[in-house]
Amino acid sequence: MVSKPKRGGRAAARKNLGGHPPLPDEDRHGKAAAAEKNLGGRPPLPDEDRHGKRVYVLTTLSEYRELQRAVAHVGMPMSTWIRFVVLERARALAAEKEAAQERGE
Numbered sequence: 001m002v003s004k005p006k007r008g009g010r011a012a013a014r015k016n017l018g019g020h021p022p023l024p025d026e027d028r029h030g031k032a033a034a035a036e037k038n039l040g041g042r043p044p045l046p047d048e049d050r051h052g053k054r055v056y057v058l059t060t061l062s063e064y065r066e067l068q069r070a071v072a073h074v075g076m077p078m079s080t081w082i083r084f085v086v087l088e089r090a091r092a093l094a095a096e097k098e099a100a101q102e103r104g105e
Contacts, residue, residue, distance in 0.1 A: 057082070 044050075059067065071078045 071081045074081055
């Protein structure tokens with residue numbers, strides 16, 4: 001009994017049956033090879049924009065609910081709002097201290 005050769009599959013791809021031999025810039029399926037490997041997803045942020053440190057803040061239930069009410073009016077995530085408000089206050093305090101030093105207090 002004579003068996004028919006199989007079509008397709010890995011063996012056919014390896015042997016490149018039924019087509020032109022792959023060109024140097026093509027893979028075994030005839031698709032153009034990518035110049036760079038696509039990692040997918042969002043590209044990484046520059047170092048100065050990257051958030052990498054965590055600050056944990058413990059609150060009581062009533063404090064947490066108060067924060068939730070404040071954030072609901074702003075329309076941003078709580079952690080973003082807290083970071084914004086705390087940094088704003090820290091910068092204001094630093095400016096006040098610097099102004100006091102210039103006045104000689």
